[in-house]
């Protein structure tokens with residue numbers, strides 16, 4: 001395994017793999033502090049692709065001024081050890097200056113989708129995500145890139161980005177990996193005490209309740225949202241930022257649920273830590289979650 005810090009080296013290695021060796025490349029973009037959620041993506045990339053590249057980059061442009069960029073957990077040594085076990089071929093770990101040189105001035109914005117849900121609470125967040133993903137896709141030109149359903153809106157935005165700007169990469173979205181308690185695994189869970197992590201399972205329970213209610217025939221979006229909010233708020237340490245019941249493709253808010261896939265997305269604060277989670281409702285009853293591997 002090689003750790004690459006330079007954009008130019010990364011693109012020349014990737015070019016060689018594609019052109020001279022005719023092998024497929026899978027990219028797993030991450031911000032490091034790797035956990036089972038990331039590793040489920042790495043496993044699938046390993047299964048599907050000849051060469052696996054994992055990028056580890058805490059992307060400054062997707063953090064707001066009062067967010068946790070400075071404190072975001074970083075441990076490249078540990079991440080490298082984990083990825084060695086997973087037989088990853090390359091880690092791309094550039095510095096912020098490498099990705100954003102001094103006179104950097106080109107941003108990518110996926111309009112509409114980026115302003116909903118997370119975008120309403122985190123202005124410019126998805127502009128940062130779309131920009132860095134565009135840079136990664138252009139640098140590496142992977143055949144496949146892997147993302148988690150945990151960040152459902154992000155996955156949707158990236159699919160749209162790739163379609164609109166004709167990136168030659170297939171986007172693969174994999175289910176949310178959870179702790180046994182149901183809490184969606186996240187690097188930000190490291191900020192929580194054991195008791196807070198336990199309390200965090202209420203988010204998944206709330207979503208499961210809404211799903212159950214939907215299965216029993218509830219089609220009123222407001223009622224499902226209220227059920228989720230009320231359930232999360234049974235845990236006094238939580239402050240709900242939003243609960244949204246939206247069309248899973250357009251992210252448009254709904255009153256009445258028709259015969260289309262629905263996304264219920266939640267963001268809630270426990271102390272200063274902001275957690276997000278979601279579930280999909282569809283007639284096919286496809287679950288978007290898996291237990292920890």
Ligand code: AMP
Pocket residue numbers: 029030031032036037038040041146147148149150151174175176177178184185186187
């Ligand atoms: P991050 O390092 O948080 O930017 O996440 C990198 C990728 O891992 C994104 O595509 C996330 O959606 C995905 N991811 C993060 N947590 C999970 C999880 N619990 N289950 C599945 N995928 C995840």
